[in-house]
Amino acid sequence: MADQQYGRGDDIDPSGTQQRPEQPDAPGKAHWTKGGAWVGGVILIALGVIFLLKNFGFPVPDNWWAIFLMIPGIAALGGAVSIYEREHAWTRAAMGSLVSGLILTGMSLVFFFGFDFGRFWPVILILIGIAALSGASLPRGRSGRRQ
Numbered sequence: 413m414a415d416q417q418y419g420r421g422d423d424i425d426p427s428g429t430q431q432r433p434e435q436p437d438a439p440g441k442a443h444w445t446k447g448g449a450w451v452g453g454v455i456l457i458a459l460g461v462i463f464l465l466k467n468f469g470f471p472v473p474d475n476w477w478a479i480f481l482m483i484p485g486i487a488a489l490g491g492a493v494s495i496y497e498r499e500h501a502w503t504r505a506a507m508g509s510l511v512s513g514l515i516l517t518g519m520s521l522v523f524f525f526g527f528d529f530g531r532f533w534p535v536i537l538i539l540i541g542i543a544a545l546s547g548a549s550l551p552r553g554r555s556g557r558r559q
Contacts, residue, residue, distance in 0.1 A: 478519075478523035481517075481520035482516070485512075485513050485519075485520060486513065488510075492507070492509035507543055511540065
């Protein structure tokens with residue numbers, strides 16, 4: 413009878429009692445929160461736009477691929493902001509996300525605009541050193557665990 417009501421046998425637990433069906437999420441929410449499938453879609457759209465612009469003769473920088481280094485950099489910066497908003501302090505996790513986001517975003521800008529990377533690579537060492545020095549004085553998260 414449970415199979416007929418729900419249409420599948422996997423909606424009941426092994427003891428035979430029926431479980432309430434899960435409530436569906438808000439329309440469109442699953443596409444943005446589960447699995448990160450939207451990232452793949454954004455990447456495909458960006459690639460399509462870049463190749464379309466090239467096909468129609470628009471000037472596209474030779475280092476357009478550096479934009480894809482910026483995607484995880486911006487995601488890391490967004491993660492740092494989320495942690496800061498949740499913890500109301502610049503914790504070790506927030507600073508780690510911030511520094512990694514700045515490094516990735518900075519590297520993508522260096523590659524995209526064709527700057528001489530040989531001149532700018534010490535900035536990465538400086539940022540890592542600042543993060544290491546400031547990490548010792550940063551508070552831990554609310555849970556008290558090392559982050």
